[in-house]
Amino acid sequence: MDNLKDKKLKELLNFLQKDFPLVPEPFKILAEKFDLEEKEIIDFLKNLKKRKIIRHFGATVNSYKLGYITSLCATSLPENKIKIAYEIAKLPEITHAYLREHELNFWFTVITKSEKDLKDFCKNLEERFKIKIKLFPAIKKFKVKAVFEV
Numbered sequence: 001m002d003n004l005k006d007k008k009l010k011e012l013l014n015f016l017q018k019d020f021p022l023v024p025e026p027f028k029i030l031a032e033k034f035d036l037e038e039k040e041i042i043d044f045l046k047n048l049k050k051r052k053i054i055r056h057f058g059a060t061v062n063s064y065k066l067g068y069i070t071s072l073c074a075t076s077l078p079e080n081k082i083k084i085a086y087e088i089a090k091l092p093e094i095t096h097a098y099l100r101e102h103e104l105n106f107w108f109t110v111i112t113k114s115e116k117d118l119k120d121f122c123k124n125l126e127e128r129f130k131i132k133i134k135l136f137p138a139i140k141k142f143k144v145k146a147v148f149e150v
Contacts, residue, residue, distance in 0.1 A: 008034050009044055016057075017147045019081045063111055064117050064141065070095070070111045071118055072136040073102035082106075093121055104134065 012034050021029040027038040034041070048054045063070065077084055082099065085106045089097035097108040112118040115137075122133045 005036075008036060012036070012041065012044075013150045014147075068113055069115060069118060070109055070138055072107065072109055072138070073122065073133050074107045074136070075131045075133045076104055077106050077131065081129075084131070088125060088129070091102050 007045045012030065015030075015033075019064075020026060023029055027041050030036070044053070045057055049057060050088055085097065085099055085108075088094060088108060091114060093110050095109045095111055097106070099106055110118060110121060112121055116134070118137075122135060125131065126133055
């Protein structure tokens with residue numbers, strides 16, 4: 001890749017983190033703006049995802065405005081049951097999941113449509129995996145905009 005194209009792709013990545021065009025043909029607009037081909041941009045992004053340089057490319061929805069609730073949850077998993085963490089992390093209600101070196105060694109965030117759904121979901125996990133989950137519901141949300149300049 002030549003230096004000019006490399007510079008354009010870096011500028012594209014910086015731009016995409018802040019201002020993705022919400023139009024019927026966004027890659028056409030991006031191609032014009034950065035003097036690149038639509039396919040080139042799409043292939044570039046697919047390649048970054050394939051190489052696990054980016055995890056996700058898409059909209060971030062404000063779940064609170066859609067009426068959803070979230071809660072941070074934690075549990076203690078015995079060393080011989082750590083695989084449970086991976087099973088829970090794959091569930092669609094789980095947005096984030098982390099193993100930690102702590103008495104509560106598995107932390108995860110759950111999103112549901114109601115407090116009742118949240119309690120039912122966690123109760124089902126407790127029964128299914130024979131664990132005890134502590135809930136730390138959000139009291140106030142602080143949103144930090146993460147932009148990684150390339």
